[in-house]
Amino acid sequence: TNPVFTGIETTVFETMSRLAMAHDAVNLGQGFPDVDGPRDILEKASETLLSGPNQYPPMLGLPELRQAVAAANKAFYGLDDDWASEVLVTSGATEALNDCLMALVEPGDEVILIEPLYDCYLPLVKRAGGIPVRVRVTPPAWDLNADALAAAFNDNTKAILINNPMNPTAKVFTQDELQLIADLCKQHDVYAICDEVYEHLVFDGAVHRPLMTFDGMRERSVRIGSAGKTFSLTGWKVGYVTGPAHLIDPIAKAHQFVTFTTPPNLQKAVAYGLGKNADYYDGLAGELAGKRDRMARGLEALGFGVLPCAATYFLTCDISGLGLGTSDVDVCRKLVSEAGVAAVPVSAFYGADAPGGFIRFCFCKRDEVIDEALARLASYL
Ligand code: PMP
Ligand code: GLN
Numbered sequence: 289t290n291p292v293f294t295g296i297e298t299t300v301f302e303t304m305s306r307l308a309m310a311h312d313a314v315n316l317g318q319g320f321p322d323v324d325g326p327r328d329i330l331e332k333a334s335e336t337l338l339s340g341p342n343q344y345p346p347m348l349g350l351p352e353l354r355q356a357v358a359a360a361n362k363a364f365y366g367l368d369d370d371w372a373s374e375v376l377v378t379s380g381a382t383e384a385l386n387d388c389l390m391a392l393v394e395p396g397d398e399v400i401l402i403e404p405l406y407d408c409y410l411p412l413v414k415r416a417g418g419i420p421v422r423v424r425v426t427p428p429a430w431d432l433n434a435d436a437l438a439a440a441f442n443d444n445t446k447a448i449l450i451n452n453p454m455n456p457t458a459k460v461f462t463q464d465e466l467q468l469i470a471d472l473c474k475q476h477d478v479y480a481i482c483d484e485v486y487e488h489l490v491f492d493g494a495v496h497r498p499l500m501t502f503d504g505m506r507e508r509s510v511r512i513g514s515a516g517k518t519f520s521l522t523g524w525k526v527g528y529v530t531g532p533a534h535l536i537d538p539i540a541k542a543h544q545f546v547t548f549t550t551p552p553n554l555q556k557a558v559a560y561g562l563g564k565n566a567d568y569y570d571g572l573a574g575e576l577a578g579k580r581d582r583m584a585r586g587l588e589a590l591g592f593g594v595l596p597c598a599a600t601y602f603l604t605c606d607i608s609g610l611g612l613g614t615s616d617v618d619v620c621r622k623l624v625s626e627a628g629v630a631a632v633p634v635s636a637f638y639g640a641d642a643p644g645g646f647i648r649f650c651f652c653k654r655d656e657v658i659d660e661a662l663a664r665l666a667s668y669l
Pocket of ligand 2: 320
């Protein structure tokens with residue numbers, strides 16, 4: 289087998305979901321909402337399933353979805369994208385990440401990753417022939433060390449892959465941090481691949497600003513979004529990449545031989561969804577923030593060291609106060625099999641030498657499910 293995949297385990301999200309099922313546990317591991325997104329978007333998809341289109345759509349995506357993505361980028365961030373040449377529809381953000389790395393990275397190029405990192409980043413960078421260079425943000429605040437970041441850039445650096453808002457840290461990068469990244473990218477002539485799937489799941493007045501909007505970054509950045517997160521429909525796997533035509537063009541060349549297209553009915557329904565007004569987006573973030581607070585209060589009362597959470601679906605916790613040991617993997621194993629609650633060990637988001645001692649809970653669940661998980665944890669601890 290290809291050495292890139294030797295020693296790679298099945299993704300932690302699948303592993304924990306299987307364990308949750310096997311133990312009949314409340315699944316707070318893998319990140320997915322337990323209530324489907326808006327009814328009208330589902331109706332739109334079912335209508336178009338019956339009426340069509342049901343045949344191959346254009347390789348770049350249905351024009352109406354590409355137009356809707358460009359319009360949303362304009363409305364939210366003031367970005368001017370030419371929908372015909374600067375927007376590509378993919379089968380989820382995961383495919384988009386793969387396509388971007390395949391297209392932009394050549395064997396031997398260095399790619400900077402910020403750790404903890406989303407678990408597909410390392411294998412995809414390596415399989416593209418890239419050399420991952422990891423820079424850590426450190427808990428509890430997950431601050432980015434400017435010197436460490438600057439030291440990671442050199443003449444071999446081709447790209448930085450940045451996830452903002454960030455999974456699993458629930459961090460929104462500060463303006464200063466983004467400015468620093470932008471300055472380094474410009475100084476070293478580096479691409480920025482921006483995984484912004486949690487762009488709309490941002491709380492307490494925090495502002496998400498795409499790196500692409502910083503001076504001089506438009507021509508060297510691509511931005512990845514996911515309807516899965518924006519519309520609470522993670523199984524749909526509809527994603528989009530936007531960026532300058534000279535980058536979208538090679539990325540589309542990768543896409544055409546990976547999936548070629550994405551189901552047209554779902555594309556139509558997502559195009560419709562992107563027409564929703566600010567109330568929808570505010571409502572989604574407000575509802576999630578309430579769930580975050582409900583879970584954070586409960587976990588804190590049980591002795592978890594809940595870290596700040598400004599965005600995403602996730603709460604990260606320090607487990608050192610629980611008396612269950614310091615291995616996050618062992619604690620997650622115990623919690624799923626003995627307490628009946630699945631979480632994810634944060635060490636799964638590190639390439640090597642993970643600090644350990646932190647686990648991640650997903651809070652985008654119905655209130656009664658959150659309460660049931662807290663009750664199970666309370667009787668176990
Ligand atoms: N990037 C990050 C940071 C994620 O957390 C996820 C998973 N939700 C993805 C990409 C994948 O998104 P999709 O389901 O659209 O492929
Ligand atoms: N992004 C999700 C998470 O972090 C998982 C998606 C997946 O299982 N591939 O939980």
